[in-house]
């Protein structure tokens with residue numbers, strides 16, 4: 072089996088997780104910027120985090136022969152502090168040329184608040200200005216349908232956004248169709264509790280197909296599983312899906328989307 076883990080918060084994982092992922096067939100890992108489990112107290116905290124995502128974590132992954140890529144942003148949970156958000160937004164452009172940075176993410180909405188919308192729009196503008204791809208987080212604890220609808224409306228209003236270069240992640244049964252019909256890519260996050268279980272993910276793939284869909288584990292500091300993608304592949308095989316379908320979903324699809332940025336290369 073070969074697969075790409077397109078959304079994993081490796082800074083919160085131990086090195087054994089890298090070893091297990093590579094053993095299971097992982098060929099590349101991508102790490103979007105996110106909340107640290109606590110609110111950072113200043114823009115310098117974000118500066119250090121962006122260095123971690125673009126310097127230290129790629130080095131840690133390289134010890135296992137695993138290419139590591141990252142996405143940068145201020146996450147929606149910290150968007151309520153508008154002054155801090157502005158400072159962090161100003162930091163991002165100087166990191167965009169780093170060799171492992173694929174785009175802006177994971178941006179989006181958490182509680183669908185007015186400030187979150189304002190900062191989301193600024194991130195979208197930043198991505199368009201710099202020709203960056205976009206990775207989007209959709210809410211778990213608040214109304215996901217409403218947050219996804221709002222997200223799509225904002226993206227559709229911007230003439231510079233190409234939906235084929237945007238992935239909307241954490242889709243569920245009631246949002247996946249909305250995302251795919253609007254021309255975006257859809258990410259299904261496999262998570263023991265919130266988000267989506269392997270069985271539900273496979274049900275969705277059986278209904279909506281594998282086109283413009285990827286699977287990811289998110290694997291953060293919460294109750295999550297860095298091997299959720301290969302484990303779901305095993306479950307797909309058990310349910311009668313062929314090798315080609317599985318390979319398309321867990322390897323070729325993320326490869327196709329991510330390769331839109333020429334920095335993403337698998338040797």
Ligand SMILES: [Zn+2]
Nearest residue numbers: 103105177289
């Ligand atoms: Zn995430």
